Every structure is written in C-alpha cells, then in structure tokens.
Amino acid sequence: xxxxxxxxxxxxxxxxxxxxxxxxxxxxxxxxxxxxxxxxxxxxxxxxxxxxxxxxxxxxxxxxxxxxxxxxxxxxxxxxxxxxxxxxxxxxxxxxxxxxxxxxxxxxxxxxxxxxxxxxxxxxxxxxxxxxxxxxxxxxxxxxxxxxxxxxxxxxxxxxxxxxxxxxxxxxxxxx
Ligand code: AIR
Numbered sequence: 001x002x003x004x005x006x007x008x009x010x011x012x013x014x015x016x017x018x019x020x021x022x023x024x025x026x027x028x029x030x031x032x033x034x035x036x037x038x039x040x041x042x043x044x045x046x047x048x049x050x051x052x053x054x055x056x057x058x059x060x061x062x063x064x065x066x067x068x069x070x071x072x073x074x075x076x077x078x079x080x081x082x083x084x085x086x087x088x089x090x091x092x093x094x095x096x097x098x099x100x101x102x103x104x105x106x107x108x109x110x111x112x113x114x115x116x117x118x119x120x121x122x123x124x125x126x127x128x129x130x131x132x133x134x135x136x137x138x139x140x141x142x143x144x145x146x147x148x149x150x151x152x153x154x155x156x157x158x159x160x161x162x163x164x165x166x167x168x169x170x171x172x173x174x175x176x
Pocket of ligand 1: 027029057058081085105
C-alpha cells in the first residue's frame, strides 16, 4: 500500500488545474496566509486558478518552467505575491506578455515597504500592476484579474457585478 504523503511531501507537487484562467504564484509557503485571499476571491467568482510556490531567487528554473506551462494550459492573467526583495512579479512579467499583478507581502523589518518598492519600480517596457501591501492587495489582485477577464467573458462580468452588489448590501448603516 502506498504511504500517505507527509505535509512536506505534499507541498512538492502542484495541484495542476486543467484550464486555469489565472496563475497565482508566491515566493514562499509563508506568503500563503496572505495569498490565499486571492485564491479564495477567485473561487467566489467561479474563476479557475492554479496556485504554486516558486521563488525568483531560490527556485528560478522551476518558476520559469511553471510560467510557460501554466500559460500553455490557458492562463490569461498572473498574480504574483512575494516579500522582501520581491523580484517575483517582475520575473513573471519578463517571461509573459499577459497582465501581471503584484502583491507585496507585509514584512517584519520594513512593514512591506521593501516588497512594495521592489515590485513597483519596474523598468519601462515590462509592466507589473502592483496592489496594496497585504490582504487587501491579494483580494484586489483577484478582483482586477476578474475585471480583465470580464472584458471578454459575460459570465465573469456578471459574477464581478454580483460581487459588487453583494458587497454594497453587506455594509451596515450603523455599527453592530
Ligand atoms: N522571497 C522568496 N524568494 C525570494 C523572495 N524575495 C520572499 C518570500 C517571502 C519572504 O521572502 O516571498 O515573502 C520570506 O520567505 P521565507 O521562506 O523565508 O519565509
């Protein structure tokens, strides 16, 4: 009987999605606590996405293989989250002409200012759309990806519209 994989072994295999529309990548397992909000938001909108951990510095070859592979399988937009010297979204943008949204992680030493500036100061010609530091940025990267996909997909456009209507309804008139 095959041995049950340990959590560490499990992390070595990516759950490949057949036709992902969005590729979500993060530089470390430690980014998942923030980046899961991007995946969860896409899930709420019914948008198929593939999630992977690849580091621009620690696993560059593996990262490049994944970008090419996920694009071949249908990814139209990429979301890349990283912290500190956060080169990840820039490398993704260097490897694909598809829209790339960067999510700067909050960090202990500089509060995320390091991640933000590493991502946002891209040289002209290789654009990365950078969102807010932390959870809000991860949610908004998903919503912005959805808005891009909605331009050519009425089902996604309706899901985005519904998300906004539901969000408005959920804001209370007075604090509870
Ligand atoms: N990181 C990983 N490879 C390159 C970079 N910049 C980032 C991760 C994470 C931070 O370094 O995206 O936010 C710390 O990673 P770890 O694995 O030490 O927790």
